Amino acid sequence: MNTVVLIAVVLMAVLGLALGVVIGWFAKLFRVETDSRVELVTELLPGANCGGCGKAGCSDFAKSVVAGENPPSKCPVSSSEQISAIAMALGIDAGESFQQRAVVCCGGDMEQTKRLLNYNGVLDCVSASLVAGGPKGCSYGCLGMGTCAHHCPFGAIEMINNLAVVHRELCVGCGNCVAACPRGVIKLVPADADVHIYCNSPAKGAAKKQVCNVPCIGCRKCAKFAPDKFTVNGFLAAVNYQAEAFPTAEDVSAVGCPTGALLTVEEHLKIEQNEPEWSAGKK
Amino acid sequence: MSKKDILTFDGGIHPVSDGKALSCNAPITAAPLLDKYRVLLSENVGKLPKPVVKAGDLVKKYQLIAEADGFVSANLHSPTSGKVTGIVDVPGPMGTLIPAIEIEADGQDEPCEPMPAIDWHKADVKELLKRTADAGLVGMGGAAFPTHVKLSPPPDKTIDTLILNGAECEPYLTADHRLMLEQPERVLEGAAISAKILNVKNVYIGVEANKIDAIEALGRRAAEFGIKVATLKVQYPQGSEKQLIMAITGRKVPTGGLPMDAGCVVQNVGTAAAMTDAVCRGIPLVERVTTITGEVVKNPGNWLLKIGTPVIKAIEFAGGVTAEPGKLILGGPMMGFAQKSFEVPVAKNTSGILLLPVELSMNYGSTGCIRCGRCVEGCPMNLIPCLLGNAVEAERFDLAAQNHVMDCLECGSCAYVCPAHRPLVQHMRRAKAEIRKRKK
Numbered sequence: 001m002n003t004v005v006l007i008a009v010v011l012m013a014v015l016g017l018a019l020g021v022v023i024g025w026f027a028k029l030f031r032v033e034t035d036s037r038v039e040l041v042t043e044l045l046p047g048a049n050c051g052g053c054g055k056a057g058c059s060d061f062a063k064s065v066v067a068g069e070n071p072p073s074k075c076p077v078s079s080s081e082q083i084s085a086i087a088m089a090l091g092i093d094a095g096e097s098f099q100q101r102a103v104v105c106c107g108g109d110m111e112q113t114k115r116l117l118n119y120n121g122v123l124d125c126v127s128a129s130l131v132a133g134g135p136k137g138c139s140y141g142c143l144g145m146g147t148c149a150h151h152c153p154f155g156a157i158e159m160i161n162n163l164a165v166v167h168r169e170l171c172v173g174c175g176n177c178v179a180a181c182p183r184g185v186i187k188l189v190p191a192d193a194d195v196h197i198y199c200n201s202p203a204k205g206a207a208k209k210q211v212c213n214v215p216c217i218g219c220r221k222c223a224k225f226a227p228d229k230f231t232v233n234g235f236l237a238a239v240n241y242q243a244e245a246f247p248t249a250e251d252v253s254a255v256g257c258p259t260g261a262l263l264t265v266e267e268h269l270k271i272e273q274n275e276p277e278w279s280a281g282k283k
Numbered sequence: 284m285s286k287k288d289i290l291t292f293d294g295g296i297h298p299v300s301d302g303k304a305l306s307c308n309a310p311i312t313a314a315p316l317l318d319k320y321r322v323l324l325s326e327n328v329g330k331l332p333k334p335v336v337k338a339g340d341l342v343k344k345y346q347l348i349a350e351a352d353g354f355v356s357a358n359l360h361s362p363t364s365g366k367v368t369g370i371v372d373v374p375g376p377m378g379t380l381i382p383a384i385e386i387e388a389d390g391q392d393e394p395c396e397p398m399p400a401i402d403w404h405k406a407d408v409k410e411l412l413k414r415t416a417d418a419g420l421v422g423m424g425g426a427a428f429p430t431h432v433k434l435s436p437p438p439d440k441t442i443d444t445l446i447l448n449g450a451e452c453e454p455y456l457t458a459d460h461r462l463m464l465e466q467p468e469r470v471l472e473g474a475a476i477s478a479k480i481l482n483v484k485n486v487y488i489g490v491e492a493n494k495i496d497a498i499e500a501l502g503r504r505a506a507e508f509g510i511k512v513a514t515l516k517v518q519y520p521q522g523s524e525k526q527l528i529m530a531i532t533g534r535k536v537p538t539g540g541l542p543m544d545a546g547c548v549v550q551n552v553g554t555a556a557a558m559t560d561a562v563c564r565g566i567p568l569v570e571r572v573t574t575i576t577g578e579v580v581k582n583p584g585n586w587l588l589k590i591g592t593p594v595i596k597a598i599e600f601a602g603g604v605t606a607e608p609g610k611l612i613l614g615g616p617m618m619g620f621a622q623k624s625f626e627v628p629v630a631k632n633t634s635g636i637l638l639l640p641v642e643l644s645m646n647y648g649s650t651g652c653i654r655c656g657r658c659v660e661g662c663p664m665n666l667i668p669c670l671l672g673n674a675v676e677a678e679r680f681d682l683a684a685q686n687h688v689m690d691c692l693e694c695g696s697c698a699y700v701c702p703a704h705r706p707l708v709q710h711m712r713r714a715k716a717e718i719r720k721r722k723k
Binding site: 116117118120121122124126130131132133134135137139203207 | 706
């Protein structure tokens with residue numbers, strides 16, 4: 001009995017040793033040369049794999065940083081401390097950091113904008129936009145079925161009353177929602193801009209008013225108030241994001257947008273708590 | 284007629300109630316004159332034509348109002364006499380706003396000098412093709428593809444067969460049926476002209492077996508034009524080009540190919556009738572037969588509508604509605620397009636105006652695939668719709684592309700037979716849109 005156990009133990013030990021040597025030898029033979037710096041940068045990156053930098057994922061981005069194709073600041077998710085940590089580790093320049101945030105340029109939720117079609121198909125904005133151009137009266141506004149929210153890797157988009165709204169503190173500006181939206185209603189804007197025009201329709205003012213309570217009708221009131229901060233193109237105003245200073249909450253109340261398309265980010269989050277004719281109270 | 288004589292293809296479905304009884308006995312009626320028409324500049328295929336009139340111009344009926352811009356584009360003519368009030372944006376059949384020429388009718392409906400009639404037996408092909416283009420002929424079955432383009436295939440393709448599509452497999456629609464029954468010689472002569480342009484000897488006209496009276500009407504005159512009438516099985520989508528070619532010639536259009544890759548050209552019977560008018564009478568395409576139907580329409584029927592008639596007016600011709608409609612669809616219930624505005628004007632390819640009652644346009648909710656395989660049996664293109672649907676639900680559009688989603692006709696057979704009520708066609712349409720977007 002004892003001999004049997006002894007033979008088994010010795011046999012296994014010898015076998016293990018022999019195979020270990022073989023594996024060790026093969027590991028040396030087929031060793032893949034990796035750049036330790038790539039691994040280091042991958043460790044330092046957030047690991048969200050959001051694609052905001054334009055690369056396939058964080059480790060792909062790390063490769064391009066080490067190769068010098070991209071500066072570390074191209075990562076939209078990392079904070080400035082994290083970026084400088086990467087730059088320090090590699091001994092390179094961090095690059096100019098430009099933080100962006102997504103903004104849904106539409107205030108037309110369930111109450112504010114008419115639905116013309118009794119849509120009962122797949123709850124997905126791309127699918128819905130293929131049926132009669134979408135159920136909404138406005139052909140340019142948010143369809144409100146949450147395709148962008150579904151594609152956001154950071155959970156920064158909330159659907160409130162069939163309108164997508166961006167929580168700025170969660171958004172990193174990776175642009176996944178911009179690519180997902182079939183209407184092109186989501187735009188990337190500088191992170192420190194607080195005020196936006198929440199309308200995306202280039203249609204005529206009267207046509208927009210027929211279907212929506214809160215369109216930009218191109219009245220130029222904002223552009224007259226601050227010509228450097230707002231521009232008007234046709235029937236649609238826009239915040240001038242190239243300007244020195246962005247409009248502030250005080251500017252919004254001073255302009256007194258007659259339809260309520262000019263809002264601060266906080267006001268947009270609360271749009272559903274307002275009365276449908278809320279613009280009337282603001283006048 | 285023996286069973287063997289009835290031709291068909293593999294796959295497809297048999298709708299339980301086809302709704303054709305509502306309007307198939309109503310003769311084609313000319314619509315009364317309206318005071319305003321809006322002629323859409325857009326066509327589904329090709330470039331927008333350029334308007335040649337401006338606000339304030341007086342136009343006569345049949346006068347050219349927009350000129351083809353490039354080869355794949357078609358002329359537009361005024362449906363009546365009156366004054367052009369301008370170019371306005373109106374809701375188009377796809378749900379977007381598109382420009383249209385608005386004409387205020389003067390009530391005279393006075394025609395302008397017609398183009399000279401052509402004796403097509405003696406005329407040469409170039410002259411006939413030019414007339415086809417001048418008269419603004421487009422495919423009236425659905426895609427509105429300019430006819431002169433279809434009839435001038437590239438020289439490296441040999442065309443030996445012309446097939447006239449009188450299958451009208453879409454439920455509810457009876458416009459082509461009435462046209463073939465009431466004016467068979469117009470259809471047949473147009474087919475003979477097209478055959479001359481293409482220089483083909485084999486000309487078939489395919490009609491589904493549920494239109495026996497139309498088959499007889501065509502059969503009486505077909506021989507003198509050298510055309511064979513093919514009786515097709517009542518099976519949807521028999522009127523799809525590729526299925527029609529399969530049923531009549533037994534040839535298969537290669538994946539991603541066009542009918543001309545199988546040596547065939549398929550033309551709608553309405554287009555053939557318009558061809559006769561254009562060549563023998565010099566009249567451009569300004570009106571078409573459209574079925575106005577549905578359970579909630581008071582008097583469903585077939586109307587000769589002028590291009591540019593707003594749908595809401597067309598429904599008034601048919602007596603209006605008896606109940607609140609659930610959905611307005613241009614075309615048939617299987618492949619037609621749901622509309623969100625009643626202001627959309629009738630275009631050259633509007634074969635039907637369908638108002639479905641609320642109970643037929645409801646969504647009863649869908650569940651997961653139960654792997655019964657009925658969609659696979661039903662698919663006329665031999666695809667695996669359940670698998671494609673799963674791929675789309677998982678947003679694996681690459682997988683959908685590998686499984687040939689681009690060959691999907693969007694005929695709706697899979698969604699019709701699915702016991703789990705999966706919205707398969709909508710998934711296919713999304714996959715096709717996404718794949719096209721990525722190719723760009």
